[in-house]
Amino acid sequence: MHNYHVIFQIFLLVFNFACNHGFYVPGVAPVEYKKGQKIDVKAVKMTSIHTQLPYEYYSLPLCLPKNGTIIYKSENLGEVLRGDRIVSTNYEIHMAENIKCKLLCHKKNDPMNWNVEESETVASRIEHEYFVHLLVDNLPVATRIINQETSEKSIEQGYRLGFMSKGKAFINNHLKLLLKYHKHSQDSYRVVGFEVETHSVSKDDLIFLDDSCQFPLEPRPQLVNEDTGTKLYFTYSVEWGESDIQWASRWDIYLGMKDVQIHWFSIINSIVVLFFLSGILTTIMVRTLRRDIAKYNSDDDIEDLIEETGWKLIYGDVFRPPPKRMLFAAVIGNGIQVFLMALITIFFAMLGMLSPASRGALMTSAIFLYVFMGLIAGYYSARLYNTMRGKQWKQAAFLTATLYPAIVFGKCFVLNFFIMGKHSSGAVPFSTMMALLCLWFCISLPLVYLGYYFGIRKQPFQHPVRTNFIPRKVPEQVWYRNVFVCTLVAGILPFGAVFIELFFIFSALWENQFYYLFGFLFLVFCILVVSVSQISIVMVYFQLCGEDYHWWWKSFIVSGGSAVYVLIYSIFYFFTKLEITEFIPTLLYVGYTALMVLTFWLLTGTIGFFAAYTFIRKIYGAVRIDLNSVKTL
Known part of the structure; x- marks a missing residue:
């Protein structure tokens, strides 16, 4: 019965996905509150798409908790790397209890007084359109936006710190917290909605009544005075409302699958690409190759075939x-490591186990998966190295364990200094960097060596033909078989299969959007694997027909050709979608995008190499050759 229950639960998850509804993390229980019970309001960070530099909530002179102690929530590795610094705030809300207007941290005759330097810092953040991100019951705050022309409603994550008008900065110092609850039982409530309305209220328009306050319907906005400093009050109100939304569906407004038709168009487009490549492969395999192999095997006189041209002549x-x-x-070992990490991470994310509700879980899982996949990467890298008659396996194991991680860590280490110079929460603390180094040197590197130890003791991959002692001269190749030309040609179709999904991934990374379309992403990933494999086989076959047997590196480089188009697209995205003008944010974009392109190149290149390797072993295994007639290595 237990097995049937598990299968039924998995079916429900897949059905939910098919119906275009995001599902919640399996095993996460809802928190139930009694009426009047206190609920904590936490702050995550401040973000801006213009600077790409997150900041802690208390990096500005905002209202501190009443006891003056900032309490940090324990964070996982992914949260730290994302720049999240979850802290307590001074907002006091209680389940199903409204508050008309209340001072956040001041007394009636004691406004907050910012000096000139503090005012300039706040004004700069407002100018760069920073958003503040709050949490209630692990639910992020959202601001509802209504398009005046179309009357369409949309949401923004967080709320705007302020706004600019006639070159001056005004701060949103009054928040109307709009919370929704679902009544689970007679005296049990669950938080199912958290939105905010922002107002800018001049301190001169506030009217104090005992412990509460009020202001006109259209108050004068609160100016951030950069010349003489700023005096202001922070206030808030709370409005609760009952909702029919179930707790499991409360993330739907953030994770709702917008533009689903675009994703389906992407899938259909990718399938058309696969059919196109499959047609080419069918032509090669069924017509050309089968005819060539049959002719080769049916002829008893091998000497007569020496006059032929093409892939059959270079079997030695x-x-x-x-x-x-x-x-x-x-390189191939690192590619295997990246491939396994991506495949497993996307698969479990598709099942809903890496929901945005578990902050940083996706990045944390990816890092740990990469570390532990070192064992498999080392094993297959060792077998490949042994097949190529390599002798220095210990040096090869060290190179496999350090090549890609050293590039990533080195670049991130340098970029981290620039982020630290801006005092951004995106800067990785020294303790976290030491933890990452320990993961690398104490877990990943020994696992690669262990994999190499077992891999090098196994038999090499068996080849159907032996290698001649004297290498054959490669004839001069036509211009369209050049590596650069082949790379550009080979990269078009796989990139065409993924570019629509790439847009949403870039939006999530650089525009602080949630990405939860992992079902589509998993399908696109599978299509990418198949399309790269097919294009690699086609390109290698044409290369062998030109009697060029230097296919090892070329199959890897050409198969990674779609990474070139990812690089071109990232440049296009930077100039058309982002409004970054400062040097350090631009440097961060260039640096991190370069790492993404390198990772994608490793991934696709490794897929293409193994596809080509398997194809070559198959076709030469189908040819009957007199091995005794040639001298071999």
Whole structure:
């Protein structure tokens, strides 16, 4: 019965996804409150798409908690790397109890007094359109936006710190917290909605009545005075409302699948690409290759076939080890590590187990998966290195364990200094950097060595033909078989299969949007694997037909051609979608995008290499050759 229950639960999850509703993290229980029970309001950070530099909530002179002690919530690795610094705030809300107007942290005759420097800092954040992100019961705050022309409603994550008018900054110093609850039982309530309305209220328009306050319907906005300093009050009100929204569906307004038709168009477009490539492959495999192999095997006189041209003539050189075999094995090993990390992470995210409700879970899972996949990467890298007759396996294992992580860590380490110079919460603390180094050197590196130890003791991959002692001369190749041309041609179709989903990923990364379309992403990932494999087979076949047996590195480079288009698209996205003008945010975008392109290149290149390797072993395994007639290595 237990097995049937598990299968039924999985079916429900998949059905939910098919019906375009985001589902919640399995195993996360709702928190139930009694009427009047206090609910904590926490602040996460401040973000802006113009600077890409997050800041802590208390990086500005805002209202501190009454006891003066800032309480930080414990954070996981992913939250720290995202720049989240979850802290307590001074807002006091109680379940199902409204508050008309209340001072946040002042007395009636004691407004907050910002000096000139503090006022300039606040004005600069407002000018850069910073958003403040709050949490209630782990539910992020949202601001509802109504398009005046179309009357369409949409939401923004967080609320705007302020607004600019005629070159002056005004701060939103009054928040109307709009909360919704679902009545689970007679005396049990659950939080199912958290929105905010912002107002800018001049301190001169506030009227104090005992412990409460009020202001006109259209108050004068509160100016942030950069010349003489600013005096102001922070106030808030709370309005509760009952809702029919179930607790499991409370994230729907954030995770609602907008533009689903676009995603389905992307899937259909990708499937058309697959059919196109499959048609080419069918032509090669069924017509050309089958005819060639049948003719080759039916002819008893091998000498007569020497006059032929094409892939059949280079059987004695096709498995000749490539130059820089240690580097090649290391690159492929890192590609395997990235592939397994991406596949497993996207799969579990598709099942709803890495929901945005679990902040930082996606990044934390990806990092730990990459670390532990070092064992498998080391094993297959070792077998490949052994197949290429490599002898220095310990050096090869070290190169595999350090090549890609060293590039990532080195670049992030340098960028981190620039972020620290801006005092941003996006700067990774020294303790976290040491923890990442420990993960690398104490877990990942030993696992790669362990994988290499077992892999090097296994038999090499078996090749159907032996390699000649004397290498065959490669004839001069036509211009369209150049590596650069082949890379550009090979990258078009796989990129066409993923570019729509790439737009949403970039929006999530650089515009602080939630990304939860992992079902679509998993389908696109599978299509990417198939399309890259197919294009790699086609390009390698044409290369072999030109009697060029230097396919090892070329299959990897050409298969990663879609990474070139990802780079071009990222440049296009920067100039058309983002409004970054400062040097450090631009440097961050360039640096992190370069790492993304490198990772994508490793991923697709490794997929393409293994597809080409499998294809070559199959076609030469189908050819009957007199191995005794040639001298072999």
